[in-house]
Amino acid sequence: MHLCSFLLQDLQNWLVERQKKSYQAKQIFEWIYQKKVLSFDQMTNLSKDFKIFLKDNFLFPSIKITSEVESEDKQTKKYLFTLEDNRCVEAVLIMSEDRKTICVSSQVGCPVKCCFCASGKKGLLRNLTTSEIVEQVLLILQKEEKISNIVFMGMGEPLENFDAVVKAIKLFNQEEAFNISQRRITLSTSGIPEKIIELADQDLNINLVLSIHAPNQLLREKLIPFAKKYPLVDILNSMDYYFEKTKRDIAFEYILIKDLNDTESHAKELAALLKNKQCSINLIPYNPIDMVAFKRSETDVINRFKQILISKDLVVTQRYTKGKDIAAACGQLAMQNNV
Numbered sequence: 001m002h003l004c005s006f007l008l009q010d011l012q013n014w015l016v017e018r019q020k021k022s023y024q025a026k027q028i029f030e031w032i033y034q035k036k037v038l039s040f041d042q043m044t045n046l047s048k049d050f051k052i053f054l055k056d057n058f059l060f061p062s063i064k065i066t067s068e069v070e071s072e073d074k075q076t077k078k079y080l081f082t083l084e085d086n087r088c089v090e091a092v093l094i095m096s097e098d099r100k101t102i103c104v105s106s107q108v109g110c111p112v113k114c115c116f117c118a119s120g121k122k123g124l125l126r127n128l129t130t131s132e133i134v135e136q137v138l139l140i141l142q143k144e145e146k147i148s149n150i151v152f153m154g155m156g157e158p159l160e161n162f163d164a165v166v167k168a169i170k171l172f173n174q175e176e177a178f179n180i181s182q183r184r185i186t187l188s189t190s191g192i193p194e195k196i197i198e199l200a201d202q203d204l205n206i207n208l209v210l211s212i213h214a215p216n217q218l219l220r221e222k223l224i225p226f227a228k229k230y231p232l233v234d235i236l237n238s239m240d241y242y243f244e245k246t247k248r249d250i251a252f253e254y255i256l257i258k259d260l261n262d263t264e265s266h267a268k269e270l271a272a273l274l275k276n277k278q279c280s281i282n283l284i285p286y287n288p289i290d291m292v293a294f295k296r297s298e299t300d301v302i303n304r305f306k307q308i309l310i311s312k313d314l315v316v317t318q319r320y321t322k323g324k325d326i327a328a329a330c331g332q333l334a335m336q337n338n339v
């Protein structure tokens, strides 16, 4: 079993059912989440017998860092993790002036298979457990003093691994665990309407981002094969529901690929689609990956695209693709290892 799949109350119940003491769960939580001690042997206030009991029941930690690469500008660090079945996932630490963000993976591979993304190239290999998601952050936190934000923008479609992801979010948020405010947690999705509604009904109030990438259904289906199942209008309606329910602003991500989705008419169509929505649009220049012939949009094309959106009163941000030299776009490093 994986220890970091337990919320505090679940661990308390689990221990009590096994004739252990409820307060021992709090001790374990303190060691793990406050002191970042990831070895039972170093948890000095636990009895010898209890440590043996824990070792017999839990594989902890269940993942390990097997590679670490820093970008030339030192703003981005990519961590490769090996799981107990030798599969690999990655997480990225992104540093900017005002925040330190960890971008976590939710699946090994991805069922959505976007044609521009390395993670989707082999489809879904498997879901991660809550613990495997949470431990990505724990292991990085052992090396980094503090982080401010968590984003589900690594490998995988988080809403396709719904229960494990929701529990991981609860642990990130739980006071006795990571104690990170919901406002500092962001989930990015390719768009599954019924899951977006289910997420809205969880009362988690995290930030939600839709990877829209195209202003109409037809082009979107070309870029995101999974999108055939989900009409854009249904996805946008579910995003509206999310906004109504949580009062959190929603955001859209749009990867700009040369001559494919970056023309002036695409920008105008996108502006019309998102008119009157309280949202922001994050433009991401495409990061080239192996085996795909796409090119990144030219800078002046990106600027023109941005200006059209701004002229229609939309809020636009532009992600400078940090860490290009370390293959920072989702999944590139890990998929090289998942052979």
Ligand code: SAH
Pocket (backbone or CB within 6 Å): 110, 116, 117, 118, 152, 153, 154, 155, 156, 157, 158, 188, 189, 190, 210, 211, 253, 255, 284, 285, 286, 287, 288, 289, 329, 330
């Ligand atoms: N599966 C979810 C979660 C994050 S995917 C989603 O698609 O929203 C990882 C992120 O990496 C997404 O924001 C995606 O747009 C981006 N990404 C994937 N391949 C990329 C590439 N080649 N260049 C730039 N960004 C890429």
Ligand code: SF4
Pocket (backbone or CB within 6 Å): 110, 111, 112, 113, 114, 117, 118, 119, 120, 154, 155, 156, 157, 189, 190, 211, 330
């Ligand atoms: Fe999956 Fe997101 Fe990559 Fe698309 S961009 S294949 S949804 S991880």
